[in-house]
Structures are given as C-alpha cells and as structure tokens.
Amino acid sequence: MSKRILKHIVLTCTVLLxxxxxxxxxxxxxxxxxxxxKQFCIGGMYGYGSWKNYWExxxxxxxxNLGTVSNQMFGFMGTYGVTEKLxxxxxxxxxxxxxxxxxxxxxxxxxxxxxxxxxLPLEKDLGNGTFSAYLIGGFSFPTTNYIADYLPxxxxxxxxxxxxxxxxxxxVGRFFTTVSGTYVYRNNITIDRPAYYTTEQINSNKVxxxxxxxxxxxxxxxxxxxxxEAIATNMNTLGGFDIRRNDMPFPSNKMNATTVxxxxxxxxxxxxxxxxxxxxxxxxxxxxxGQSTMFNAGVFYILDFNHSEKKSDRATKK
Amino acid sequence: MKKILLSITVLTxxxxxxxxxxxxxxxGVTDNISALNPANIDxxxxxxxxxxxxxxxxxxxxxxxxxxxxxxxxELNEIxxxxxxxTDEQRSIIKYWSAxxxxxxxxxxxxxxxxxxxxxxxxDDGSYPIPTAANPFNYPQYPFSNPPxxxxxxxxxSAAQYDALVAAWHYKVQYNRPAPYSVDSSVNALVPKTAxxxxxxxxxxxxxxxxAMMTMLFPTEISFIQQKVTEEENCRIWSGANVRSxxxxxxxxxxxxxxxxxxxxxxDNVSKAVGTPAQWALFVTNALAAGNTPWYSLExxxxxxxLPFFGNVKPFLFDSATVVAxxxxxxxxxxxxxxxxxxAQEKAYITNAPRENMRIVQFWADGVGTYTPPGHxxxxxxxxxxxxxxxxxxxxxxxxxxxxxxxxxxxxxxxxKYYYFNPRPTQLDPSIKTLTGVPNFPSxxxxxxxxxxxxxxxxxHIIPANAASYTAMAQQAxxxxxxxxxxxxxxxxxxxxxxxxVGGYGVKRAQADGAx
Numbered sequence: 001m002s003k004r005i006l007k008h009i010v011l012t013c014t015v016l017l018x019x020x021x022x023x024x025x026x027x028x029x030x031x032x033x034x035x036x037x038k039q040f041c042i043g044g045m046y047g048y049g050s051w052k053n054y055w056e057x058x059x060x061x062x063x064x065n066l067g068t069v070s071n072q073m074f075g076f077m078g079t080y081g082v083t084e085k086l087x088x089x090x091x092x093x094x095x096x097x098x099x100x101x102x103x104x105x106x107x108x109x110x111x112x113x114x115x116x117x118x119x120l121p122l123e124k125d126l127g128n129g130t131f132s133a134y135l136i137g138g139f140s141f142p143t144t145n146y147i148a149d150y151l152p153x154x155x156x157x158x159x160x161x162x163x164x165x166x167x168x169x170x171x172v173g174r175f176f177t178t179v180s181g182t183y184v185y186r187n188n189i190t191i192d193r194p195a196y197y198t199t200e201q202i203n204s205n206k207v208x209x210x211x212x213x214x215x216x217x218x219x220x221x222x223x224x225x226x227x228x229e230a231i232a233t234n235m236n237t238l239g240g241f242d243i244r245r246n247d248m249p250f251p252s253n254k255m256n257a258t259t260v261x262x263x264x265x266x267x268x269x270x271x272x273x274x275x276x277x278x279x280x281x282x283x284x285x286x287x288x289x290g291q292s293t294m295f296n297a298g299v300f301y302i303l304d305f306n307h308s309e310k311k312s313d314r315a316t317k318k
Numbered sequence: 319m320k321k322i323l324l325s326i327t328v329l330t331x332x333x334x335x336x337x338x339x340x341x342x343x344x345x346g347v348t349d350n351i352s353a354l355n356p357a358n359i360d361x362x363x364x365x366x367x368x369x370x371x372x373x374x375x376x377x378x379x380x381x382x383x384x385x386x387x388x389x390x391x392x393e394l395n396e397i398x399x400x401x402x403x404x405t406d407e408q409r410s411i412i413k414y415w416s417a418x419x420x421x422x423x424x425x426x427x428x429x430x431x432x433x434x435x436x437x438x439x440x441x442d443d444g445s446y447p448i449p450t451a452a453n454p455f456n457y458p459q460y461p462f463s464n465p466p467x468x469x470x471x472x473x474x475x476s477a478a479q480y481d482a483l484v485a486a487w488h489y490k491v492q493y494n495r496p497a498p499y500s501v502d503s504s505v506n507a508l509v510p511k512t513a514x515x516x517x518x519x520x521x522x523x524x525x526x527x528x529x530a531m532m533t534m535l536f537p538t539e540i541s542f543i544q545q546k547v548t549e550e551e552n553c554r555i556w557s558g559a560n561v562r563s564x565x566x567x568x569x570x571x572x573x574x575x576x577x578x579x580x581x582x583x584x585x586d587n588v589s590k591a592v593g594t595p596a597q598w599a600l601f602v603t604n605a606l607a608a609g610n611t612p613w614y615s616l617e618x619x620x621x622x623x624x625l626p627f628f629g630n631v632k633p634f635l636f637d638s639a640t641v642v643a644x645x646x647x648x649x650x651x652x653x654x655x656x657x658x659x660x661x662a663q664e665k666a667y668i669t670n671a672p673r674e675n676m677r678i679v680q681f682w683a684d685g686v687g688t689y690t691p692p693g694h695x696x697x698x699x700x701x702x703x704x705x706x707x708x709x710x711x712x713x714x715x716x717x718x719x720x721x722x723x724x725x726x727x728x729x730x731x732x733x734x735k736y737y738y739f740n741p742r743p744t745q746l747d748p749s750i751k752t753l754t755g756v757p758n759f760p761s762x763x764x765x766x767x768x769x770x771x772x773x774x775x776x777x778x779h780i781i782p783a784n785a786a787s788y789t790a791m792a793q794q795a796x797x798x799x800x801x802x803x804x805x806x807x808x809x810x811x812x813x814x815x816x817x818x819x820v821g822g823y824g825v826k827r828a829q830a831d832g833a834x
Contacts, residue, residue, distance in 0.1 A: 065617055065618055102616075104751065105668055191680070196688070197687055203348060203425070203697065
C-alpha cells in the first residue's frame with residue numbers, strides 16, 4: 001500500500017522541446033504520478049533547446065543562414081488533485097526563438113495553453129509490484145495570435161489539439177517502467193498568406209494539419225524524495241510532406257522525431273512540498289525537424305488544501 | 319482489466335468520431351466554382367490586335383468536315399459512346415475544366431512556378447550551381463523560377479495563349495461549325511451551351527500552346543502538362559462541347575502559335591541574364607569607382623546575384639530604349655543623412671513589429687517556394703475575372719495585358735537594380751533583422767513595388783470598379799517590404815511609380831487592341 005501512497009505525493013513537471021520550434025510537454029501528463037486529493041502543485045519551468053543540424057526530409061544538413069536555432073521556454077504549470085484518481089493539469093508557456101546567423105528576426109510570445117484530465121481507473125498489485133493504468137485526455141489551444149508560418153523561428157504551430165493517451169505503469173520496489181501511446185488530433189490552421197505549396201499549389205490560407213502519434217518509454221527509480229529516469233520518445237506525424245531541397249519548413253511538414261533523455265526530480269525533506277527538477281534530452285533521429293539538444297529546470301511547490309489530518313498523514317511517510 | 323478495455327474502447331470511439339466529424343481536407347478558392355458561361359462570346363475577337371502574330375491567319379487551319387459528313391457522324395458517335403458510360407472521375411474532370419481553360423492553365427502555371435522557385439544549394443567550394451536548360455533534370459533542376467524568370471514565363475504563356483485564341487476566333491467565325499450538342503440533340507451538353515462555333519476548339523488551342531511553351535519554360539514538366547492536355551481535350555469530347563477534329567485542329571494551331579513565341583524567347587536576351595563571375599565582380603568595381611557602397615549578398619556563402627542582366631531582356635510593351643528612359647534617377651548615397659534616417663526607420667519597423675505588420679509582410683512575401691509576386695497578382699486577377707464572366711479570349715487578353723505589364727516591370731526594375739547596385743538595409747546596419755527572407759539582389763528599386771504598381775494600373779483599367787482597391791493593395795504590397803526590413807522607403811515609393819508607368823503602357827495597348 002505504501003508504494004501507492006508514495007506515488008501520489010510526488011510530482012514531476014518537465015519540459016521536452018521536441019521540434020525546431022518549441023513544443024512543450026508538461027510531463028505530468030506523461031508520467032504515472034498522481035496528486036493527492038485537494039493538493040495543488042504549482043511550478044515554474046525553464047527550458048532551452050537548440051539545434052544546428054536539421055533534417056530536410058530525410059537528408060540531414062546544416063544551414064549557414066540560420067546558424068544555431070534556439071528556443072527558450074518559461075512555463076507555468078499547475079496540477080490539482082480532484083480525487084486520488086482524477087487530476088487536472090494546466091500549463092502555459094512563453095517562448096522565444098532566435099537564430100545566430102542569417103537575417104531572420106526571432107519571435108517571442110505566449111504559446112499554447114493546455115488542459116489535461118488524468119484518470120487512474122486501475123491500480124492493483126501484480127506479481128511483486130504494482131500495475132496501474134491511466135487514461136489521459138488533453139486539449140490545447142493557442143493563447144495569442146502568434147505566427148505559425150514562420151518556421152523555424154515561429155514559437156509554435158498554432159493548431160488547436162485534442163489528445164488521447166493510454167499510459168501503463170509497473171513498479172517493483174522503487175524501480176518502475178512506464179509506457180504510453182498518444183494520438184493527437186490537430187485542427188486546421190489559418191496562415192497569413194492566401195496560397196502555399198506543399199506537393200502542389202494550394203490556393204487557400206487554410207492548412208490541413210496532419211495528426212500526430214507518440215509513443216514513450218520511461219524507466220527509472222522512484223522514491224518519495226528522488227525520481228531519476230531515462231526517457232525515450234518517438235513522435236510520428238501521420239501525413240504531411242517533406243521539406244524540398246533548400247526550401248523553408250512549413251507547419252504541415254511531416255515532422256518526426258526520436259528523442260532520448262534523462263529526468264531527475266528531488267523533493268526537499270526539510271521544506272514539505274518543495275521540489276526541484278532538471279533534465280536533458282537529445283534528438284537521435286528525425287524528419288523535417290531540428291536535431292535538438294534540450295535542457296530544463298524547474299521548481300514546484302505543493303499547496304495542500306486538506307485539513308491538518310491529511311498533512312500529518314503525509315508526515316508519517318517520511 | 320475489463321475497465322481498461324472499456325476505457326480504451328471509449329477512447330478509440332471518441333477519437334474516431336472526432337476524425338470522421340472533422341474532415342480536414344482544405345478546399346482551394348477555385349476548386350468548386352461553377353462553369354464559365356460568358357456574358358459576351360466576343361465573336362469579333364478574330365480582329366483584335368495580336369502580340370506577335372502578324373495576322374490571325376498566319377497559320378492555316380484547314381476547313382472542317384461538314385456536320386452531315388460520315389466523318390463528322392463518326393465523331394458524334396465517339397461522344398455518344400463516351401457519354402454512355404461516364405465515370406464520376408470523368409465528370410469531375412469536366413467540372414474542373416469547365417470553370418475556364420485560361421483560368422486553369424494559369425493556375426497550373428502558378429503551381430509550376432512555386433514548385434521550381436527554389437534557390438540552388440551551394441557547392442562544396444562555396445560557389446552555387448547554375449541550373450541549365452541543356453540538362454534540366456540534374457540538380458539544380460532548370461529552371462529556378464525566381465520572380466523575373468516567373469514574370470517572363472507568365473507573360474510568354476499568356477501572350478501566346480492570347481494570340482492563339484485570336485487566331486482560333488478568326489477560324490471559328492470563318493468556318494462557323496456549331497458545337498456537337500447543337501448539331502445532334504442526342505448529344506448531352508455537360509457544360510453550358512454557347513453560340514460560339516466549336517472549330518477549332520479553344521480549349522485545345524490553349525492546351526497546345528501551353529504544352530509547347532513548356533519546352534522553353536519548364537522542360538521537366540512536359541510530361542505532366544501533356545497529361546493535363548490529354549485530360550482537358552478528352553473532357554471536351556465527353557462533355558459534348560467538341561468533336562475530335564475540333565480538338566486536333568485546335569491543338570495544332572496552339573502549338574504553331576507557340577512556336578512564334580518560342581522563337582522570340584530564344585533571342586530575347588534571357589539566356590545572357592545570369593552573367594559570369596567576371597561580370598558580377600565588375601558591378602562592385604564600378605560602384606566603388608563611382609564612390610558608392612556596392613551591394614553584396616547577405617547569404618552565406620555569398621550567392622551570385624539573381625539574374626543581373628534580366629534588365630536587358632526584350633520587353634513586350636515597349637522597346638529597349640524605353641527601358642532606359644523609364645529607369646529612375648539614383649537613390650541618395652548610402653552614407654547620406656537621408657539614408658541614415660531611412661536606416662533608423664527600418665530598425666524601428668522591425669523592433670517589436672505589431673502582429674498586423676507581420677500579417678501584411680507574410681501576405682505579400684511571395685518568397686522562396688511560392689508563385690512569386692507576379693503569381694500573386696495573377697491569383698488576384700483570376701479571382702476577380704471569375705466574377706466578370708469573360709469569354710475565354712477576353713480572359714486570355716486580360717491575362718496577357720497583366721503579364722506583359724508584369725514582365726516589363728521586372729525588366730525595368732532589374733535594369734534599375736543593377737544600374738545602381740544599391741545595398742539592402744541589413745547590409746548598412748546588420749542589427750536590422752528581417753521579418754521575411756532578404757532577396758538576393760540589390761535594393762533600389764523594390765521588385766514588389768514595381769510589380770504591384772504595374773499590376774494595379776492595368777487591372778484598374780480592366781475592372782475600373784476595382785481600381786481603388788488595386789491601388790490600395792499595391793500600396794500595401796509595397797509597404798510590406800519596408801515593414802519587413804528588407805527595403806527602404808525610397809526603393810518602394812520609386813518602385814511603385816516605375817511600375818505605374820509600365821502599367822500605363824499596358825493600358826495604352828489595351829485601349830488600342832480592338833477589344834474595348
């Protein structure tokens with residue numbers, strides 16, 4: 001039983017900058033951790049990603065007229081435990097982009113807000129460990145009228161997305177494995193120009209944004225004060241087209257990426273509810289995306305809206 | 319476990335509902351427009367003034383078979399056979415082409431321009447490969463359809479199609495053979511009926527012109543265009559609008575008229591427009607000798623300037639001496655106080671640019687991988703012409719007037735750019751980061767402003783009710799280049815004036831071609 005409680009009181013919020021433009025994942029929606037009832041975890045995140053090489057279709061190249069393209073993310077995140085088995089998550093990032101060479105002006109602005117509902121319908125002892133299954137639904141939407149059709153320096157793709165995720169977790173002692181699969185439905189976007197070329201000329205300012213499927217594997221150590229894990233993520237765009245030779249990227253490109261990374265979270269013993277996280281990642285394979293190297297760091301604090309008995313409950317677990 | 323399975327099922331079903339409910343297929347603005355049904359069939363167009371043809375009957379078109387001849391009856395039977403088993407795909411092809419042949423070929427040409435408008439990737443030694451017509455399929459494919467190249471392509475195709483249709487109208491009236499659906503009531507008319515004689519087929523004339531022009535303009539696309547030609551020609555038979563002999567005579571006429579334009583294209587100086595490294599260096603030497611700051615490429619590695627001798631290409635609307643006469647006076651020196659102010663203004667434009675400025679910049683950018691500014695004005699014109707219900711020959715005439723104006727604006731503009739060889743804002747102040755790509759040619763005068771001034775002037779003449787809005791659009795297109803940090807005010811304001819002067823020659827031609 002104590003294993004389950006452990007999982008309920010720790011939280012990870014990390015950032016994964018997958019693409020050349022900043023795409024934010026609050027990993028609370030990708031991990032097997034739940035907030036306890038009436039607990040509200042808030043936090044601030046900083047993320048940095050950069051790439052010098054990118055894949056033009058399947059061809060890996062650099063671009064002397066971009067140099068190194070980087071993005072920074074400053075994010076606010078919150079997770080609230082409606083019940084032990086139902087959490088609500090929100091996050092909102094502010095993103096800046098920059099290229100070290102060439103003449104193109106960087107961009108900055110508030111990006112997409114996302115809301116997630118995370119449900120734990122099943123949790124049971126299995127063999128020597130605990131098996132749990134989560135269903136997670138997400139909705140994200142652009143909060144500002146930022147420009148999407150300005151890759152690789154736009155701060156996002158400006159689509160409104162619906163995500164469905166199945167996540168399975170198995171923990172034995174303090175070691176765990178998490179696998180998840182996600183389907184992201186992306187709404188069409190409207191761009192500023194009246195026509196554009198994909199594999200043919202489209203005389204419209206609407207862009208068909210292909211959907212995205214993601215699979216993720218996380219393996220690591222999880223205790224009440226320390227989480228350390230390795231993460232592998234594979235993202236596939238279900239449709240879209242390749243950047244042509246020496247062309248610019250476009251929001252509906254077929255953007256695929258395989259990334260690996262590590263993530264550490266440490267919760268202070270002396271200050272209840274305060275935790276720090278840090279992590280890094282690297283894109284090992286891709287298509288129409290930058291080969292990003294990513295770092296992130298953040299601080300989180302749990303506000304407990306329970307009565308004192310609950311707090312003492314937590315204290316007993318130390 | 320049951321719970322999980324149930325949940326997965328619910329999730330999957332919800333996802334499927336979303337996918338089915340929201341079809342994401344984007345519809346182009348002209349994908350589903352109705353069939354062209356011109357208010358006036360312009361029967362007298364055989365007398366309109368042609369561009370290159372000396373006479374409308376320069377190329378003979380043999381008299382067609384009589385509609386009661388066995389040969390013609392056999393052709394009617396071909397239509398009836400086709401109509402007895404039309405597939406949905408055939409019907410959609412009929413619908414596509416019935417919107418107007420000039421319109422569709424113009425759209426296809428815009429597609430080809432966008433497809434081929436990609437600057438070559440550099441060689442290992444930092445030089446850039448030059449596309450060559452002698453080896454069009456090798457990387458970099460020929461052509462690189464940059465704005466001047468595209469302006470010329472639109473003009474040649476449009477002007478050739480116009481001349482070919484004038485010739486076609488001449489023979490239509492001379493032979494006066496009615497359309498199959500008028501001859502035989504058991505032939506269904508799957509396109510709007512017209513009193514226009516059907517021999518030779520105007521659709522086939524345009525198709526033949528287009529495929530022939532491809533040998534000069536987009537040699538890698540001949541096979542693609544040939545498929546479209548076959549499609550269009552067949553659909554005219556399926557629709558009951560033409561018999562096969564209308565098609566055969568039309569395509570032959572179109573190809574012959576195109577040959578006159580191809581011959582001109584071989585000697586219009588475009589083959590010398592790229593220049594040589596020695597010539598490129600001479601621009602710098604000359605500018606320095608004159609005490610000016612020479613332009614240099616802002617790309618890494620430095621790219622050879624785009625078509626520096628395009629300014630010597632032979633124009634359609636006036637002679638080469640007029641090009642020189644239309645060239646404006648010099649811009650202020652790059653080191654003058656006036657230019658310092660302009661540099662500061664550019665810096666201000668790109669610093670915390672409002673979203674609306676970004677929108678304007680992107681709307682008019684028409685950069686790499688697009689149909690170029692001339693293509694954008696073709697799209698604007700085409701969308702407005704649709705509402706005018708022009709006959710095909712008037713569509714062709716108006717497109718020719720627009721595109722000859724655009725090409726000649728490109729010639730005067732390029733002539734000016736390389737005469738003064740003036741630097742871009744970012745060259746004079748590297749802290750000016752731009753909101754769109756910096757084109758790889760000198761700054762003075764703006765190509766966008768020149769194109770837009772010319773287009774707005776001739777389009778305002780063709781559709782006077784829209785004149786004010788075309789002027790406003792041209793102004794915005796011109797402004798967009800300043801707002802993006804890639805042009806000075808002097809480049810844009812002078813470019814607009816030059817464009818308007820060129821457009822005036824288009825108007826003069828329009829007033830004298832017999833169509834008004």
